[in-house]
Amino acid sequence: MNNYSPRLSRLIEALRKLPGVGPKSAQRMAFHLLDRDRAAAEKLAAALGDALGGIGRCKTCRMFCEDEACRYCTPARRAGGQLCVVETPADLMALEAGTSYRGRYFVLMGRLSPLDGIGPAELGLSVLQEVLLEGDVQEMIVATNPTVEGEATAYYLAEMAKAAKVKVSRIAHGVPMGGELEYVDGGTLTHALSGRTPA
Amino acid sequence: MNNYSPRLSRLIEALRKLPGVGPKSAQRMAFHLLDRDRAAAEKLAAALGDALGGIGRCKTCRMFCEDEACRYCTPARRAGGQLCVVETPADLMALEAGTSYRGRYFVLMGRLSPLDGIGPAELGLSVLQEVLLEGDVQEMIVATNPTVEGEATAYYLAEMAKAAKVKVSRIAHGVPMGGELEYVDGGTLTHALSGRTPA
Structure with a gap:
């Protein structure tokens, strides 16, 4: 197992919580930020704090909302x-x-x-x-x-x-634009057929 | 183009600076953090600040060093x-x-x-x-x-x-452990051959 120093280890653990980021990517991200782009790390920390403090939910539509x-x-x-x-x-x-x-x-x-x-x-x-x-x-x-x-x-x-x-x-379900019938799955084709519209 | 609110836009831009993260991943990460894991976002912000402040370089070996x-x-x-x-x-x-x-x-x-x-x-x-x-x-x-x-x-x-x-x-260069000669590139094979050791 890798034996990181405490702060580095905390940073890598925190990056791993991002969706789609495993241990290797997290290490790569941490090293990149520390080594080559400290400004980006500062911006990210600031943006996170700012977003957490300033972005809430709209009471009506429940989309993220900051105003x-x-x-x-x-x-x-x-x-x-x-x-x-x-x-x-x-x-x-x-x-x-x-x-x-x-x-x-x-x-x-x-x-x-x-x-x-x-x-x-x-x-x-x-x-x-x-x-x-x-x-x-x-x-x-x-x-x-x-x-x-x-x-x-x-x-x-x-x-x-x-x-x-x-x-x-x-919303309509059917064959996606640019899709070829040959490669579209049966469920989608069934939907496309039953949802046909007059031409 | 997507039309994010300013704070959200800054967060997504900041996440895009991470290596291997494009616009879609950055949006996914931002939404994940805001929507499902605000604690992780707080931890990440804190870990980033902590790492930037506390991790320097060793003067002798130039590895990241915090002590x-x-x-x-x-x-x-x-x-x-x-x-x-x-x-x-x-x-x-x-x-x-x-x-x-x-x-x-x-x-x-x-x-x-x-x-x-x-x-x-x-x-x-x-x-x-x-x-x-x-x-x-x-x-x-x-x-x-x-x-x-x-x-x-x-x-x-x-x-x-x-x-x-x-x-x-x-360090030695040659066929990696578990690799098959058939699928190893010529350059590696040449190295492996010229770097042969007595058995």
Whole structure:
């Protein structure tokens, strides 16, 4: 086993907590920061402290938020009457970056997963219910992932929206753009076929 | 392009400076830290600050060092009379972890590379020369990498050691343990053949 000095060992351990970073990468990162880029290390430490202190959650959409007013809950977005439900902040960023959708969001911070003890209460779906009952939302777009749990969550959300008399839609699943039918899995093809639209 | 809030953007930029981390990984790391593991983020910030403040370089061997006395320059190691020259701190850690060598080290922090403007002065080889002239070192083991630049560095170091009347050796290059001759490159095979030892 490697025998690092205490401070180095603490730094490497802390870097290992980052997702996708194993012992070798952590050592490489630590040595790189100490050896070649101390300025980057200082910036990282400052940015971490700053982010921890300054980034909270929006009470309405639950996206990360650091200002008084959440940038995804502006009156302009509210006026559109659309609400897109996603599983994670990364999903929200992907939709913002890749599509022209500029309505409101609701971040579930997970998905329904009874086996892991994650039910509607754990996801805080009562917050979503309140948003729906406010009456601003005309359409709820469910953009959970097309996994078993994501689909179950979508079904539950659809029922919720119907109970609140809000129109609900699900993003389309099918063959990805540029994909070749030959190499697409059967489940996706089945979805693509059953979700066919008039040409 | 993604449109992060300022603090989040600074955090992601800072994480991107880590070796091997691109924009997607940096976003994933930032979201992970903010969303699921704020304690890890705090620890990382503290460990970075601590390491920057507390980890310096040993004046003799140039390995990272945080105490008064460098752990690789102890009198016990000095007594062995061996000095191993490596390119980077990671190489030193690999030798410490994988071998039973417990002599002294000298970390070059690079290799001779005239095209990049790195000559003996830039590597600070005068420090090594002083160590050699002290008279404690009986054998200098050159463990630079078997690359063109590493070999050139090894040649230069050997000349230095000979001038200081110190015995010099180079680590063996050949077929790695568990490797199969069939899949080993020609350069390695040539080294293995010319470096053959009596059985």
